[in-house]
Amino acid sequence: MAGEAMSQYDPMNAAYGEVFAQYAELAAFLWEQRRIAVKRPDYVREDIANLESRLALQLDGLMTSIDAGWSACEAGLDIGEAGEVFAAACAALRSREMPRIQRAVEAGLVNPLATPGLVSALGWLPAEVVDPWIERFLAGKDMRHKYLGVAACSVRRQDPGDMLTAILQRPDCLQHEELHARALRLIGELRRQDLMAAVVTAENAQSQCVKFWGLWAAIMLGNKRAVENLKAFVFKPGPYQVRAIELAFRVLPVEYARGWISEMASDQALARSVVVATGVLGDPHAVNWLIGKMAEPALARVAGEAFSLITGADLKRLQATQPTPEGWQDGPNDDPADDVVTLDEDEYLPWPDKLKVAALWQRHGQNFMVGQRYFMGRPVSAENLKDGLMNGHQHQRHAAALELALLGEQSRFANTRARVSL
Known part of the structure; x- marks a missing residue:
């Protein structure tokens, strides 16, 4: 043998x-x-x-x-x-x-x-390989397959046409929470104005997942009044908070947004969210406050990123960074809703040197107008955002894509995590 x-x-x-x-x-x-x-x-x-x-x-x-x-x-x-x-x-x-x-x-x-x-x-x-399968998934009876077809269209920013409409008209599809939510998300990504009725209905859903994506899609379709109903998601830590902040503070008027930020600042549990919201808003009025937060190790790196998002300053290139503070130890990101668990959500951000950053702002701060929203050192505009989308770092590219979609400068919300074509 x-x-x-x-x-x-x-x-x-x-x-x-x-x-x-x-x-x-x-x-x-x-x-x-x-x-x-x-x-x-x-x-x-x-x-x-x-x-x-x-x-x-x-x-x-x-x-x-x-x-x-x-x-x-x-x-x-x-x-x-x-x-x-x-x-x-x-x-x-x-x-x-x-x-x-x-x-x-x-x-x-x-x-x-x-x-x-x-x-x-x-x-x-490539499309010739997957398109027949996406169509088969969308037309199938298995709700998991329909979800897969919708999710594939989402990452490809591909319009399934009447198949998406049909899904949103079928009670069994609407009862499948994940499928319903992903379909609403796709409406917003593609900016399908013809499906606004389905979005409006979802805004009052009992499911928090469906409700959030209904509000998100409504705002992406241009209904900025829906942002008021997004406030609960902005103020509540959880799987939707970051997306809610990214959207809300790009839509709210600056003065009104400052009120939300002040209200958030009264809750210590939202300290990091306040810093993120400040960067999203892009208001130079808050830059000195951000610089102050750079003295707090838990907030220093995200404050530095918010400063750069507003001013366009590359802290590494400008040598305005410092080594990791002595004794600091990164902790794990234990958010169960995050599909990528890293040692720390600020792990790849530089540590800003507060004094050097303050000196930079002292020299250049007079070039910024209070009350004007800024992105990467320039007032928010289609030209500036398109440059950021092409040449920025990944966080900046995502922000630029979202801003462009909200300005109506793109027919679709560009997927900055899609396969790169240079």
């Missing part, structure tokens, strides 16, 4: 198997790196593109032998992580083999933590 087993052993197949296993492992690892990178405040488009080139090489390696590549990816599905699902879904969809596609899709849907990898694969691959 031992001799028979030895005679069946093929060292070439074993060696090739290891190569394809490495392709699959690296693809999953690099996807996870990219997942973090698109949210990093120190990354620009070129950084993302370089990472994507490395990822594409691993995915192409998997396709040099479709069967061996799929076997390596399928083995990785047992891990149950989003990166492994991404690699498997890419390999399966490119193979065009139905059983493999079904296996990858089910692996991505059965575990909510792995679903982002499946959605990402549908955003990564």
Whole structure:
């Protein structure tokens, strides 16, 4: 028996198997790196593109032998992580083999933590590969498949046309909270004015998830009066607070927004949110206050980012940073709603040197007009925002895309986390 087993052993197949296993492992690892990178405040488009080139090489390696590549990816599905699902879904969809596609899709849907990898694969691959599947998902009876189709359209900023309308007219779809919420989000991203009635209805939903995305979509469609109903989400820590702040303080009149910020400042639990809101508002009136917050280690880095968002100052380039304060230890981000848990949400932000930043503001502050909103050192304008969208760091690019959509300068809200095209 031992001799028979030895005679069946093929060292070439074993060696090739290891190569394809490495392709699959690296693809999953690099996807996870990219997942973090698109949210990093120190990354620009070129950084993302370089990472994507490395990822594409691993995915192409998997396709040099479709069967061996799929076997390596399928083995990785047992891990149950989003990166492994991404690699498997890419390999399966490119193979065009139905059983493999079904296996990858089910692996991505059965575990909510792995679903982002499946959605990402549908955003990564070219239209000729995924469009037939997106249409099939949208037309399917399984609510999970419909959600997947809507989410794929969301990351691709692709309009499903009447299929989206039909979903919002079906009671069974509206009862599926995740599907309903993602459909509302897509309305706002695509700025589908024809679906305003569905948005208005959702604003009064019992589900907080549906209600938030209904309000978000309403504002994206131009109904700025809905911002008042967004206040509860701005003031309540939770999965919607950051998005609510990002939107509300770009829509509120400056004087009115200052009132909200003052009200938030009375609650110590909202200290960080106040700093974030100040940067979003872009009001130079608050810059001296932000500089003061740079003396508080817990708020220093996010205050520095808010200062840069308003003034356009690159603190690293201007040598206005300092080493990590002695004794400071980053803590984990334990938000269960955040799909990327890093050691600290300010981990990639520089530590500002308060005195040097104050000196910068002393020299240049007179160039800013109180009451005027600023983005990256210039008054908010389409030209300035388009430059930020192309050349800014990832946080700045996201802010610019949202501002442009609210100004009506884009037919759709640009996805700054989509695959980069240089």
